[in-house]
Amino acid sequence: MTYEEIMKNHVSSNNSKIVLIIMDGIGDIPHPDFKNKTPLEYAATPNLDLLTKSSMLGRISPILPGITPGSGPAHLAIFGYDPLEQQIGRGVLEALGLGIQLKSNDIAARSNFASIDKKGIITDRRAGRIADDKADALCELISSISEIDGIKIKIKPGKEHRFVTVFSSENKELGSLISDTDPQHDGFPIQKAIGKNESSQYLANAINIFTEKSLEILKNQYPANAILMRGLSSRPRILSMRDKYKLEAAAIAAYPMYRGIASLLGFSILPAGESIEELFEIYHKNSNKYDYFYIHIKGTDKAGEDGDFLGKARCIERVDKALPILLKELPDVLCITGDHSSPALMHSHSWHPVPVLIHSKYCGIDASQRFTELESITGGLGDFESKYLTGLLLANAGRLQKFGA
Amino acid sequence: MTYEEIMKNHVSSNNSKIVLIIMDGIGDIPHPDFKNKTPLEYAATPNLDLLTKSSMLGRISPILPGITPGSGPAHLAIFGYDPLEQQIGRGVLEALGLGIQLKSNDIAARSNFASIDKKGIITDRRAGRIADDKADALCELISSISEIDGIKIKIKPGKEHRFVTVFSSENKELGSLISDTDPQHDGFPIQKAIGKNESSQYLANAINIFTEKSLEILKNQYPANAILMRGLSSRPRILSMRDKYKLEAAAIAAYPMYRGIASLLGFSILPAGESIEELFEIYHKNSNKYDYFYIHIKGTDKAGEDGDFLGKARCIERVDKALPILLKELPDVLCITGDHSSPALMHSHSWHPVPVLIHSKYCGIDASQRFTELESITGGLGDFESKYLTGLLLANAGRLQKFGA
Numbered sequence: 034m035t036y037e038e039i040m041k042n043h044v045s046s047n048n049s050k051i052v053l054i055i056m057d058g059i060g061d062i063p064h065p066d067f068k069n070k071t072p073l074e075y076a077a078t079p080n081l082d083l084l085t086k087s088s089m090l091g092r093i094s095p096i097l098p099g100i101t102p103g104s105g106p107a108h109l110a111i112f113g114y115d116p117l118e119q120q121i122g123r124g125v126l127e128a129l130g131l132g133i134q135l136k137s138n139d140i141a142a143r144s145n146f147a148s149i150d151k152k153g154i155i156t157d158r159r160a161g162r163i164a165d166d167k168a169d170a171l172c173e174l175i176s177s178i179s180e181i182d183g184i185k186i187k188i189k190p191g192k193e194h195r196f197v198t199v200f201s202s203e204n205k206e207l208g209s210l211i212s213d214t215d216p217q218h219d220g221f222p223i224q225k226a227i228g229k230n231e232s233s234q235y236l237a238n239a240i241n242i243f244t245e246k247s248l249e250i251l252k253n254q255y256p257a258n259a260i261l262m263r264g265l266s267s268r269p270r271i272l273s274m275r276d277k278y279k280l281e282a283a284a285i286a287a288y289p290m291y292r293g294i295a296s297l298l299g300f301s302i303l304p305a306g307e308s309i310e311e312l313f314e315i316y317h318k319n320s321n322k323y324d325y326f327y328i329h330i331k332g333t334d335k336a337g338e339d340g341d342f343l344g345k346a347r348c349i350e351r352v353d354k355a356l357p358i359l360l361k362e363l364p365d366v367l368c369i370t371g372d373h374s375s376p377a378l379m380h381s382h383s384w385h386p387v388p389v390l391i392h393s394k395y396c397g398i399d400a401s402q403r404f405t406e407l408e409s410i411t412g413g414l415g416d417f418e419s420k421y422l423t424g425l426l427l428a429n430a431g432r433l434q435k436f437g438a
Numbered sequence: 439m440t441y442e443e444i445m446k447n448h449v450s451s452n453n454s455k456i457v458l459i460i461m462d463g464i465g466d467i468p469h470p471d472f473k474n475k476t477p478l479e480y481a482a483t484p485n486l487d488l489l490t491k492s493s494m495l496g497r498i499s500p501i502l503p504g505i506t507p508g509s510g511p512a513h514l515a516i517f518g519y520d521p522l523e524q525q526i527g528r529g530v531l532e533a534l535g536l537g538i539q540l541k542s543n544d545i546a547a548r549s550n551f552a553s554i555d556k557k558g559i560i561t562d563r564r565a566g567r568i569a570d571d572k573a574d575a576l577c578e579l580i581s582s583i584s585e586i587d588g589i590k591i592k593i594k595p596g597k598e599h600r601f602v603t604v605f606s607s608e609n610k611e612l613g614s615l616i617s618d619t620d621p622q623h624d625g626f627p628i629q630k631a632i633g634k635n636e637s638s639q640y641l642a643n644a645i646n647i648f649t650e651k652s653l654e655i656l657k658n659q660y661p662a663n664a665i666l667m668r669g670l671s672s673r674p675r676i677l678s679m680r681d682k683y684k685l686e687a688a689a690i691a692a693y694p695m696y697r698g699i700a701s702l703l704g705f706s707i708l709p710a711g712e713s714i715e716e717l718f719e720i721y722h723k724n725s726n727k728y729d730y731f732y733i734h735i736k737g738t739d740k741a742g743e744d745g746d747f748l749g750k751a752r753c754i755e756r757v758d759k760a761l762p763i764l765l766k767e768l769p770d771v772l773c774i775t776g777d778h779s780s781p782a783l784m785h786s787h788s789w790h791p792v793p794v795l796i797h798s799k800y801c802g803i804d805a806s807q808r809f810t811e812l813e814s815i816t817g818g819l820g821d822f823e824s825k826y827l828t829g830l831l832l833a834n835a836g837r838l839q840k841f842g843a
Binding site for chain 2: 034035036039043394395396397398399400411412413415416417421422424425426427428433434435436437438
């Protein structure tokens, strides 16, 4: 019997409430410019400190030691899906990030403008990172190609040279087993898209025609005189939180990417304000309607990726200040953690384990005094893989039956 | 290469003695009525404290994070069998708990009296939890059906409405791939047993006839006017400790369930007294005859399941007081742990990691001063799955050879 099978056979439903607060990229490492503290250590967090004293700490590993995850696998793991088994295509993730709702027969591609020379050789895969408004105008231009062979094409601009292309058809099945047109390195020509089966080859042909027509449209637009596509993918077939864990789940997240991932898993997507206070108030307004609330806080990751140590610490302080709003109505199980670490010193996501706090009647209490990286090392929850977090929260909520007699 | 293969190829025999003391359900969480201490923290344990100072602590996870195990999988794991691979059927476990010795062609079913209405719909799956003596008399009544189609039927009463039915045949193979007659919910009729292959269908037919005949016998015995069966199973095919680990193993356990599990693994079952002193004296009397001793102490789990915090602490103190008897002749490897946690606050088994102590010449010593949940978090053995414990004890006993050159 596998862990997945145990879950399937032993999960049950009750009236308990579970709240999971994800401070995106919360984990960090000591920063030499700030007394070798981490943002969690540096920030003043009186409310979190108090909560910690009646909670258990530990650390979650998003994937495996040394593996730095993107938001997709990190969130899948947090929600109790094996991130190595269950993956979301890059094209789909990029589409979700732009707030595009994909239907089951839609295929999305990460796309970008590039520079090619007269011989068609790519000289800059990022078209000199052209400005957003320039790229928006170019997206408008190539949007004139709205259909090829009965396949509808939609373009949505992203940041700088990036955009997303979505292919759809109402009559014919589209496959996504299609090779990239992006060779991944400068100095090569644009590659022909090749489909691995009939439905994929059908779309691949249209992609090749689309690429040719775009070259014609963009021929005088150097440095953005070509387009490249990769990560062609469709919505993954994935069990909802309802079917997998008998949870009516709701997402309170302001950013499209996280709303998108949650919607793939069947979460109800609640309207979310910009401030942390608003996120917590929305929980209150809806606390009777769902079993499981995912509240996503982006500021910590954004500051981490910007290398903004103080910004990250301030975001933590804002969460701390708003916490009493949430604690007015303490859920049966409260969990505070991150999907991954984003150390300010690194300006990026990282592989470091992420502190996790669980508060519930039956979780237990350890000796921790503050919710920090250092104290979470010796926390009572120990170290475990993120994919087991949901099971642990279900156990604390009395929603997991005994395995065997 | 798998862990199982490494074990098989590298285990060897020598003259060392290993003693494993299982304080059933020992792990706990802080209790608000007792200064937020756990029973291990609350109890006065001078002998355990002294032992701890020359030992290593750690924590074992019975199955995986969040999974609460029954005694069956928890004990299998402790003895070095993967509890997800190797399972013992519910009927077999129930039979073991009643001290029934199953032969290889015996099929056991968890059975119970139930209430049905005039239309045959189940109104109470537990027949109002009838008293033991009433149920004993009813078991006697249906025992009059001693054979159907050459299949012998034996009934043994358990607690309240529960009993075990054992089907056996000397001539014909009996299969156990048989669906439950118990629909698991009130409001449904008794289900027909269905066998998934020929030998199972042969027994399923007899079960259906047995059920019909019982209804006739019990028709005036409301609320116990029907019987239900589930968990039909036979003795698992499982390697003995001798074949798997080259260990001559002996069990010192007073309760039938634990003697039963040990006997499935080929342990010699030693006569066991009721007091902890007696359990330890039996070890002394037999210490030259076996390599590996499993000493089972039930009181901790019983108190935990009863929510009796002080009872659990007192049982720990009794173990502590008796410990010098065992230590008169210190084995090469001494391990003290539990099969799972049973927090008094929860009145039940739980998923929490279990403290483990190992004392041996080569185990090492950490900074731990007392054998408690909190100190075990930072113990030198770390956190690991219970299924690796036996390998670790074998290593400490010099019974595991180097893997690779």
